[in-house]
Amino acid sequence: MAGNLLNIGKTGLFAAQVGLSTTGHNIANANVAGYSRQTIVQATGIAQNYGYGFVGSGTEVDQIKRYSDSFLNGQVRSAQTQVSSLNAFYAQISQVDNLLSDTTSGLSPALQDFFKGVQDMASNPSSAASRQAVLSNGESLVARFQGINDRLTEIRQGVNSEITAKVGVINSYAQQIGELNDKIAQLTTGSGAEPNDLMDARDQLIADLNKEVKTTVTRGNNNSLTVAIGSGQPLVVGNKAFQLAATTSPTDLSRVQVGLVTGSNVTVLADSALSGGELGGLMEFRSGTLDRTQNSLGRVAITLAQTFNAQHRLGIDSAGNPGGDFFTVGVPVVGRNINNAVGSTTDVKAAIVDPAALTQSDYRVSYDGSNYTVTRLADNKPFTVTPFPQTDPQVIDGVAFTVTGSASAGDSFLVRPTINGASDFSMKINERNSIAAAAPISTSVPLSNKGTGTISEGNIDASYLTPGNALTAPVNLTVGGTPAALSGFPAGQAVTVTTNGVPTTYPAGTPSIPFTAGANYNFGGVNLKFAGTPVAGDTFTVSPNSNGTADNRNARLLGGLQTKPILDGGKATYQSAYAELVSFVGNKTREVQVNSQAGDTLLKQVTAAQQDVSGVNLDEEATNLLKYQQAYQAAGKVMQMASTLFDTVLSISR
Incomplete structure (x- = not known):
């Protein structure tokens, strides 16, 4: 005993x-x-x-x-990856918010100054100082567009660098987790005892990895863990660690994407496949906010340039010459997928034909073996290219798509209509006398007329620029008949009379056109209105304008573009479209900030619950x-x- x-x-x-x-x-x-x-x-x-x-x-x-409670650990990982994602998102979007909303460096003050200069010139078109102010304000507007775009480009490059760095960190964690899986499995086999300290070290590595990208953990044999990231891509299986690679986008060489390394190949992952963590936050910011911001800024620049140019071409400068383009207009960027079949001869071209219909989206042109499809990436809405071969470009959202050649199934192109709109926005003229402030036609009423009929000052539309339509000599319109009618219109041009919104077209050579007070008369792009009551024998004259210095009619129309709703199908002005962008970024910034604060609170709660067990x-x-x-x-x-x-x-x- x-x-x-x-x-x-x-x-x-x-x-x-x-x-x-x-x-x-x-x-x-x-x-x-x-x-x-x-x-x-x-x-x-x-x-x-x-x-x-x-x-x-x-x-x-x-x-x-x-x-160690696996359920509580999972809750902590879920809360942590969300907070890390939101914090990374907020760190980037706050830069964009500060850039756009600044009352001194934002775009709105430059737009206002430019159009104020145009309106001042309209008040005094013969003043050299007012014309020079328009050029100076135009240069300032160009600098503002390009400055904002350059800053957005710097942020984009910073995101590329951070993505590359995150990939390296993730690969390092994956390698260490795989090695610990191997050690833990060896030490567990036979004895059944658990190497607690090694398991803690592995869990901490997973927690650190989870801050970089969302992780999903599955328990395997001998206490090993399988770790998947994002939407389910395997990263660690047993002692094998897969590797990620930072690679350029196959359709945009300036864009860094993340790929999964399989053997000697790198499979590019969609941005949405890498959700959560700081990497997921960077991806979401770039695709959801930065792309839209730069596209939207470019959309405003392209619309302003095209519409201002269109009106400027309808005027004449100080020397009486037709107005040219005032601004340089950015063109769409088309990226061919570098993985397209070697024998593919497909070529895709894009041109902006209706700036009012432009969206803030990019587009993918792809071939499935039977049809070419244009997909609007903002909502993934497809548009089939039909007919093919095309007889004319297919216009989608104001962009004309031209597809030629033959392709193999899976071939694709990325079309970015407005991404370079702000960077390519620049002044096309640099001489103040080249500003087309005057209208190319003038009207007059002889003092000898006996009636009370009057004629408007007249204006032109784009069809006036069609060869053969421009006036080369005065057109004398004579009133005759009962009821009153007008004769003397150019013999080779049809005349359209619009009364209360209803147009009536008279073929070219019609000898007499009924006179209607208040109606709009259009011939060869010339638009006129009459008022009063003329009598037989009265005449009205429409002539080429020879006074391009003191005339302000086209300058007034140029200034009126500031308040004209053009974008979003004729619902938004230049400034309201930009204000919508500022509002979108500001609201998104606030949303991310609030969600981040709520996420921090949740993380503290679940961490406290976990520490009650494990701490x-x-x-x-x-x-x-x-x-x-x-x-x-x-x-x-x-x-x-x-x-x-x-x-x-x-x-x-x-």
């Missing part, structure tokens, strides 16, 4: 010693990131039957238990130290008593 008592004391002493070591280990690692508290689990030793009953043989340490409580560990110290002393006392009893037995035998 003394020997058995000695063994019982020894087992108790050993268990208490392990308890002291484990408690000390907890205390030493209390501040180590990712450490989970440990405790010993004791079991009763096997009792022996002595006939009168079973006598215990002491205790044994069954395991050193690691307190080291130093007060509790101090109590455990006392408990195991007393157990150690008591077990030593048992062994001392066993030794005394054994000595007593030996003394009897002597």
Whole structure:
């Protein structure tokens, strides 16, 4: 019995010693990131039957238990990856918000100054100073468009650099997790014991990886973990770590994308496939905000340039020459997929034909083996190119798509109609006398007329620029007949009379056109209106304008473009379209900021719940130290008593 008592004391002493070591280990690692508290689990030793009953043989340490709850860990990872994504998103979008909303460096002040200069010139078209101010304000407007676009481009390049850096960090974490999986599996095999510290280190690596990109963890054999990222791409399977690669987009060489390395190939992943974490936040910012912002800015620049140019061409300059383009207009960018079939001869061209219909989206032109399809990427709406081969370009959202050649199934192109609109926006004229402030026609009423009929000052539309339509000599319109009618219109041009919005077209050569006060008369792009009551024999004259210096009629029309609703199908002005962009970015910034704050609160809550289970409580560990110290002393006392009893037995035998 003394020997058995000695063994019982020894087992108790050993268990208490392990308890002291484990408690000390907890205390030493209390501040180590990712450490989970440990405790010993004791079991009763096997009792022996002595006939009168079973006598215990002491205790044994069954395991050193690691307190880690996979459910709580998953909640922390979910909250953390969302917060990391939102923080990365906010760090980028706040730069864009500050850039666009600045009252001094934003676009609105430059637009207002430019059109104020145009309106001042309309008030005094013969003033060299007012004409020069238009050119100076135009240069300032160009600088503002290009400056904002350059800053957006810098932000885009910064995102590219950060994506490349994140890929390197993710690969490093994946490699380390794979190595730890291998070590943990080897140490678990056979013994069944869990290497707690290595498992903590692996969990911490996964937590750090989760800050970079959303992770999904699945438990495998021998305590190994399978780690997938984003929408389910495998990154670590057992001891094998897959690698990501930062690569250029196959359709846009200025854009860095993330690909999965499989052998010697790199499969480019969609931005949406890498959600969560800082990488996901960067991807979402770029595709959801930065692209739209730069496209929208370019849309305003292209619309302003095209519509201002169109009106400027309808005027004449100081020397009486027809007006030319005032601004340079940006053109769409077409990117051919570098992975298209080698034998493909498909070519895609795009041209902006209706700026009022432009959207803020990019487009993908693809071939499925049967049809070419243009897909608007903002909402993934497809448009089939029909007929093919094309007889005319197919116009979609104000963009004319021309597709030629033959393709293989899977070939694609990326069309970005407005991405370079702001960067390519520039002044086309640099001489103040080249500003077409005057109208190319003039009207007059002879003093000899006997009636009260009057004629408007007249204006022209784009058809006036068609060869053969421009006036080369005066046109004298004579009133005759009862009721009154007009004759003398150019013999080779049809005349359209629009009364209360209803047009009536008279073929070329019609000798007499009814006179209707208030109606609009159009011939060869010339638009006129009459008022009053003329009498037979009265005449009205329409002549080529020879006074391009003092005339302000086209300048007035140019200034009126500021408040004319043109964009979004005739619903938005230049400034309201830009204001919509500023509002979108501002609202999105606030949304991300609020969601980030809410995410921080949630993260703190779930982290606290996790730490209640896994965290080291130093007060509790101090109590455990006392408990195991007393157990150690008591077990030593048992062994001392066993030794005394054994000595007593030996003394009897002597």
